[in-house]
Amino acid sequence: MSKTNGKAQEIARTYVEAIANRDVDTILSISAEDIVCTSPIGQTAGLERFRAFHDGFAQMITNLTILAVYGDDEQAVVVYDAETHPVPHAVTAELIKVKDGKLAVTNVIYDATPFAAYMTTVQPH
Structure with a gap:
């Protein structure tokens, strides 16, 4: 993978x-109908499930x-530091693959341990 623009x-x-920017509509506008997202919490496929994934993250x-x-x-690879309500810093990398000019695959890589620790403190509804 080169460092040049593509x-x-x-x-x-x-x-x-x-x-x-928590702009889920823009995320969906650049995504393929059959987008596949894999992360430590599992795999989603299709725009509706990808929307739900990003609505929750937003x-x-x-x-x-x-x-x-x-x-x-x-x-492409993106690396970002996400500050969230449950975890103050989650450095995250995503390997992104493009097909026919649309986001087709994203593999989200982060340490889920701090999120799991947070979930032990949450009272069930």
Whole structure:
């Protein structure tokens, strides 16, 4: 993967900026109908489930700082620090793959341990 600008890098930057702005509509507008997202909490497939994933994440974010975006025409990597209500800092990386000019696959990589620890403190409804 090169560090030069490419289509995947452009989409990745738009994607991570939309996450930072909690702009789920923009995220969906650049995503393929059959988008696949894999993270430590499981895999989602399709726009509706991807929307639900990002709607939930958007509610948790208090601040997001973009640390890096690298890519070429086919894939990109974004790294960001997400400050959330449950966890003050979660450094996250996403490997993004683009197909036919749309975000097709994202593999979210982060340490879920602090989130699991937080969940032990939450009272069930």
